Every structure is written in C-alpha cells, then in structure tokens.
Amino acid sequence: MNNAIADQIEALLPQTQCQKCGYQGCKPYAQAISRQQADINQCPPGGQQGIRALSELLDVPEKPLNPQFGTEQPRAVAVIIEQDCIGCTKCLPPCPVDAIIGASKQMHTVISSACTGCELCVAPCPVDCIIMQPITNDATLSAWNKEKADLAKLRYQQKTNRLAQLKTAKLQRLQKQKQMLQKLKPPPS
Ligand code: SF4
Numbered sequence: 600m601n602n603a604i605a606d607q608i609e610a611l612l613p614q615t616q617c618q619k620c621g622y623q624g625c626k627p628y629a630q631a632i633s634r635q636q637a638d639i640n641q642c643p644p645g646g647q648q649g650i651r652a653l654s655e656l657l658d659v660p661e662k663p664l665n666p667q668f669g670t671e672q673p674r675a676v677a678v679i680i681e682q683d684c685i686g687c688t689k690c691l692p693p694c695p696v697d698a699i700i701g702a703s704k705q706m707h708t709v710i711s712s713a714c715t716g717c718e719l720c721v722a723p724c725p726v727d728c729i730i731m732q733p734i735t736n737d738a739t740l741s742a743w744n745k746e747k748a749d750l751a752k753l754r755y756q757q758k759t760n761r762l763a764q765l766k767t768a769k770l771q772r773l774q775k776q777k778q779m780l781q782k783l784k785p786p787p788s
C-alpha cells in the first residue's frame with residue numbers, strides 16, 4: 600500500500616468516523632481507496648464536494664455519491680433527552696470521539712462542540728433518548744470545516760490510544776496473574 604497516498608486521501612475526508620462508507624473509520628476507508636479496493640464515492644458526510652476533491656487528487660473522473668452508502672444531510676449533533684436517560688452507559692463505547700460524558704446510573708450529556716454527528720450512539724440507547732438535531736441546512740461537508748475535522752481526528756486518535764493502553768494493561772495484568780498461579784502450583788511429584 601502507498602501510505603503517502605492514503606495519508607493524502609485521509610486528509611480530504613471529513614473525520615466524522617461515522618463508518619457509513621463501510622469501513623471502521625476515515626483512515627481505513629482512505630487505505631482501501633489507495634489499494635483500489637473502495638470507490639471514491641462512498642462518504643456521505645464528504646458529499647459531492649469531497650468526491651470532487653478525491654477525483655482531483657487521484658486524477659479519476661468525478662461521480663455521484665453512491666446512494667447505497669447514504670445521502671448528503673444537514674449537519675446534525677446528538678442530543679440526549681436527559682430526563683429519559685437511565686444512565687446505562689451503552690452510548691459511551693460507540694462514540695468515536697468521546698463526545699458523551701456520564702457515568703453508570705447518572706444522566707449522560709453530549710459535548711456538542713465535539714460531536715461529529717456520526718449517529719453511532721443512537722441505536723445502542725435502549726430507551727431511545729438520543730436524537731439527532733440538525734444544526735445547519737447545508738450539506739454536511741460545507742458546514743464541516745478543516746478545524747472541526749482536525750479536532751475530530753485528534754479526539755478519535757486520543758480515544759484509540761486510550762483503548763489500546765487499556766488493552767495492553769489488561770494483557771499485562773492477565774500475564775502477571777498467570778505467572779503467579781504458576782508459582783503457586785505444587786512441583787510435580
Ligand atoms: S466520514 Fe464517515 S463515511 Fe466518510 S470516510 Fe469517514 S467514516 Fe467513512
């Protein structure tokens with residue numbers, strides 16, 4: 600894979616990390632395009648403006664957004680109807696940018712300025728108390744500037760790093776427990 604091209608493609612993607620393109624985030628989609636395993640018209644948040652930028656970068660013909668992956672929508676942010684929230688925490692893991700704050704059995708709330716509008720928190724909520732509120736009438740990318748994309752990318756990387764550290768710490772703990780159990784085992788008679 601050509602990492603330099605994948606990086607240039609990723610820099611043109613909106614970084615909402617919504618997975619609508621069929622990949623786990625903007626980076627894997629960029630990598631798939633660079634390997635010619637994905638087409639340039641699979642990102643609804645990027646919309647036609649994003650497809651045009653990709654077609655210019657890769658010197659391939661522009662094409663319409665593939666409706667199989669969604670349509671351009673006004674930019675929206677998630678809002679939690681706080682009086683209905685039961686504090687189950689199920690919306691926390693799916694949020695790619697840690698834009699929801701809350702703890703078990705406590706009311707949760709969305710940090711609007713960090714929300715990318717990805718909608719990934721909506722389905723897991725068992726009481727349907729998360730709604731998407733449009734905040735612009737424009738197609739998404741025109742209301743989603745580079746500053747917001749950079750912030751979303753940073754928050755996504757921070758969450759990814761945090762999860763990786765937790766996983767490493769858990770593996771180390773298990774390894775230590777295993778070694779302790781082995782030491783406690785009676786020697787073979
Ligand atoms: S914004 Fe969503 S659809 Fe577009 S590349 Fe990123 S994850 Fe895929």
Ligand code: SF4
Pocket residue numbers: 676677693694695696697698699709713714715716717718719720721
């Ligand atoms: S709060 Fe919901 S819609 Fe907003 S970024 Fe997090 S998961 Fe996506």
Ligand code: SF4
Pocket residue numbers: 679683684685686687688689690691701707723724725726727728729
């Ligand atoms: S999933 Fe819904 S009910 Fe559960 S904490 Fe999140 S907003 Fe509250």
